[in-house]
Amino acid sequence: MRILLTGANGFIGSHMLDRLSLSDSDITILLRHTSDTSFIEGHLSRARICYGSLESPAALREAMDGVEVVIHCAAKTKAIGRREFYAVNAGGTLNLVEACNAHSRSVARLVFLSSLAVSGPGSPESPVTEDARPRPVSAYGRSKLLAERHIRQRSRVPYTILRPAAVYGPRDRDFYGIFEAIRRGFVPLAGTGAQPLSLIYVTDLVEAVSKVIGCARCERNTYHLAHPVPSTQRDFFCRIAQAMGAAAVPLPMPVLALYAVCLARDLWSRITSRPSMMNLDKIAEFRASGWVCATDRAAEDFGFSAGTSLGEGIGLTLAWYEQNGWL
Ligand SMILES: NC(=O)c1ccc[n+]([C@@H]2O[C@H](COP(=O)([O-])OP(=O)(O)OC[C@H]3O[C@@H](n4cnc5c(N)ncnc54)[C@H](OP(=O)(O)O)[C@@H]3O)[C@@H](O)[C@H]2O)c1
Structure with a gap:
């Protein structure tokens, strides 16, 4: 099978590339000349590399030549200002859809990595379902919703649209900040940390993507992907501390403190031109009642159930950070 993978050098994309390389597929990856390829060095000699960005329709059309499956992983997950989210996540996806359409004789499936941020909040008592009206609370979530609309209306x-919950695992730089804080002796919590969360370990996620590719029932369908047992922010972070053997003190951050930190990080991002995961756009996500989603549709349609427990996933992630000198 000939597969195009966008975002191949990123956190999830690099695991996707590891997974795809286990099959005998011909893999094309879309990279930029500025892309950090440290996670995928071992694949560079075997994959066909196309240089270009989502903003370049010509590069996307060239990358798609002869391709049968497109896995669209590239996106801005943090940005300086909402315009960047919309330009890359929505505008870039529209360019990709047009390129797929130009190659519709060969391309048999487009798999899009959207996000639970599109569905909006949900609780353990009332997990959000794929059919619920989308209620994104951030510019990131709204830009991914617009990307989904471009696909549904134009492709x-x-x-198949996949909406993963928060993803953690080796190579992730976002939750890594929590591991670092815990090593310094505190467990930062948004509010009391009671916010319920769906989570998914990264290799479970890429397993789901590979199952979806050949699933006829999954065509024109949308799926949440998460471990069926939700956690809470506090439980997740305290388990990390436990795995690290760290005597870290919980540091609940009231809304005003959270706002101050996000404002300061936002200003610093603008000065340094380096976006941060802590930003004003995130406040509404931190303040939501919970981020819990229903996972039964993926189980019913393509037999997917995330198998890595939180304890196991944290252990594997911690081991990777330690082995690679991140901690
Ligand atoms: N991480 C999560 O918790 C999570 C949860 C739900 C959904 N998702 C979705 O999963 C996907 C991957 O996320 P991730 O966490 O792996 O993000 P990531 O590590 O930040 O990787 C993003 C990838 O997108 C590429 N990219 C960004 N802007 C681009 C552009 N204009 N043109 C071409 N490529 C571009 C990046 O390439 P460069 O290195 O060149 O910038 C990188 O390869 C995203 O679609 C995200 O929305 C993530």
């Missing part, structure tokens, strides 16, 4: 190629 002439059969597609």
Whole structure:
């Protein structure tokens, strides 16, 4: 099978590339000349590399030449200002859809990595379902919703939309900040940390993506992907501390403190031109009642159930950070 993977050098994309390389697929990856390829060095000699960005329709059309499956992983997950989210996540996805349409004779499936941020909040008592009206609370979530709309309205190629919950695992730089804080002796919590969370370990996620590719029932369908047992922020972070053997003190951050930190990080991002995960756009996500989603549709349609427990996933992630000198 000939597969195009966008975002291949990123956190999730690099694991996707590891997974795809286990099959005998011909893999094309879309990279930029500025892309950090440290996670995928071992694949560079075997994959076909196309240089270009989501903003370049010509590069996307060239990358798609002869391709049968497109896995669209590239996105801005943090940005300086909402315009960047919309330009890359929505505008870039629209360019990709047009390129798929131009190659609709060969491209048989477009798999899009969207996000639970599109569905909006949900609680353990009332997990959000894929059919619920989308209620994104951040510019990131709204830009991914617009990307989904472009696909649904414009794609002439059969597609599947995946909405993963928060993803953690080796190579992740976002939750890594929590591991670092815990090593310094405190467990930062948004509010009391009671916010319920769905989570998914990264290799479970890429397993789901590979199952979806050949699933006829998944065409034109949308799926949440998460471990069926939700956690809370506090439980997740305290388990990390436990795995690290760290005597870290919980540091609940009231809304005003959270706002101050996010404002300061936002200003610093603008000065340094380096976006941060802590930003004003995130406040509404931190303040939501919970981020819990229903996971039964993926189980019913393509037999997917995330198998890595939180304890196991944290252990594997911690081991990777330690082995690679991050901690
Ligand atoms: N991480 C999560 O918790 C999570 C949860 C739900 C959904 N998702 C979705 O999963 C996907 C991957 O996320 P991730 O966490 O792996 O993010 P990541 O590590 O930040 O990787 C993002 C990838 O997108 C590429 N990219 C960004 N802007 C681009 C552009 N204009 N043109 C071409 N490529 C571009 C990056 O390439 P460069 O290195 O060149 O910038 C990188 O390869 C995203 O679609 C995200 O929305 C993530």
